Amino acid sequence: MHPVRIIQVMLFQNFLGKKKNNGCKTITFVIGGIYGLHETLIKKFSSISFGKMTWPHGLMRVLLLEQIYRAQTILDGHPYDK
Template sequence: MNIKLVVVGKLKEKYFKQGIAEYAKRLSRFSKFEIVEVPDEKAPESLSDSEMAQVMAKEGERILSKIKDREYVYALAILGKERSSEEFAKEIKDLTTYGHSDITFVIGGSLGLAPEVLKRADTQISFGRFTLPHQLMRLVLTEQIYRAFMINEGSPYHK
């Protein structure tokens, strides 16, 4: 099984890197795990709607270039479907049971994901309506992926 995160921007904070590295190490017994960073599009603080669309489109092209046809894609989006950890674990288990061994999660830039990326996604997932820093979201997502494998293993980690 292969789990991939395609994310916009670089992770700078050492404490986030350390947390992600810890969960990535734990995940390695279940799956190959990789994070692919694509550059964020530099933009001024205040953008018009068309400038925002251009930034999202450029980031979207970079994201889509890192996704292969056979990959099952989760797009992280505020308007996506919320799941419990148990529901998410069952989804991951079902995907692998039905032949999806390449699962990709996409975290967009500060403006969100381009419509083309959302269209390519097989499903959208939301971690609630809170706005979280993208760097923190990487850590939360990596932990939840690890938690899903632990739930599927019947481990007490989840409790």
């Protein structure tokens, strides 16, 4: 079972950077429902968490996209205001 990590900007940036440096061309993000993800997915893939709260799917998509944008901007060497 892979450990669930609560997301932090620098850790997420490092996660994306390592994937990119290792030649990974595609990263798939799956947003779990109110009861989380199926145990098979949890065992097979790495996972991240945006905290212990339950977020609406629509809002979670926006939060995830913003974190991807922020991390990629930092990786590309562009300043990103906090």
